[in-house]
Amino acid sequence: MFAVTILGNNSALPMHDRHPTAQVVYYDEHLFLVDCGEGTQIQMNRYKIRRNRIRYIFISHLHGDHYFGLPGLLTSYGLNGRTEDLWIFSPPLLRDIIEIQLTASDTVLPYAIHFVAIEKEGILVDEKKITVSCFAVNHRIPCWGFMFKEKEKPLKLDAEKLRQYAIPSSFYLRLKTGEDYITKDGEIVKNEWLTRPVEPGGSYAYCADTVYDESIADKCKTADLLYHEATYLDDQKEKAASRMHSTSGQAAAIALKANAGKLLIGHFSSRYETLDDFVTEARAVFPNTDLAIEGATYIIHK
Ligand SMILES: [Zn+2]
Structure with a gap:
């Protein structure tokens, strides 16, 4: 199965029973964690995520709504006796942040963490059947999107x-x-x-927090599933631009330009109690759009 489960679909605040960003991507026996907002491990419990199978964690940027759940998760792994190595791909400062927390609490984890600083676009993980690469998006601080790409199968x-x-x-x-x-x-x-003839492999593009930027469409060309943030509705374009975020219609315009198979929108502002207008606006531009709903699993490629 090549799929993604949404654990958090809200932006900065946990509100309306929505949580900050976190997703789990499945590919065969692999589980990848993408962002780890506050409450991620509680959501993992709720949706029965097999967290011990996660070897690679990808953190898009260092705004708290994308990684404040990480110290808790790493500590719980230790308390549960994890011994397998863990890789964390993120902007460079995350290593200092986590290490100072572990030092302050005199915590020695029973497993090794390999911090990999993301500083340029390229391949981060190259497994037998799948690669994960990163691409720059356009936010207030350095921020990365991630592309999960199934390798071509043998004939x-x-x-x-x-x-x-x-x-x-x-x-x-x-x-x-x-x-x-x-x-x-x-x-x-x-x-x-x-x-x-074999079918081409599937791909999932995760576009983290970003202002509307058409160059991102080129980086996610023909993704089977494209996740793009939609923090605001279209009547808040100016606010979106000033906060370096996107609107629902802008997310859909990127999906259209990228010729994506399907669009998933998330990272909704807490100012919105209901989400129906997001999907209505996006579908007017790109019909094959769904809301990223917490607990729901979306197939990337069969
Ligand atoms: Zn955010």
Whole structure:
């Protein structure tokens, strides 16, 4: 399964039973935590997230609504006896913040944390079937979006055709990488005669807090699922710009420009008690839009 579960969909304040930003991305046996606002581990309990399977945590920026839940989570891992290493990708200062908290409380964690400072765009995690990379978004302090990209699968072999052309099994692996087969008589058996076309891999783009910036669309081109913040409704464009945030219509314009498969909007301002207007405004520009609802899981790619 390649999917994302929303744990927090609100902006700065926890209000209206909504929580600051946190999401869990699933890919096969991997669980990735994206941002960790206050209350994240409480939300993990509520939605039965298997937190011990998380190896990689990505923090977009150092506004509190995106990482104030982290000290609690790291401490709980220790109390629960975690021994597996943990990687935290974030702007550089997070390491100092966490280390001073651990020092002040004389806490020695039973597991290792590898802090990886994000300072430029590029690949952060390269696993067998998936990569995670970061791209800059445009906020009041350095802020990063994250792209989860499934690697292209090897070609599938067509058993009947393999028999028909008498291809030796020792050559199967090379067929999967796209090679043609050459018979003893020097005849070429084209790879496409022997294999089935594979679907391209899926991708999830997480655009953290950002002002409307069209260059972001280029960085998330053709994402199957695009998450974009929509802190305000469209009548608050000026306020959004002055706070370096986006509106629902602006999030939808980015999805349209990026030719995304589907748009998910979140990071709603606490000034809004209900969210219906967000999705109405966004769908007027990009019909395949959903609200990021806490506890809901959205399929990225089947
Ligand atoms: Zn925020």
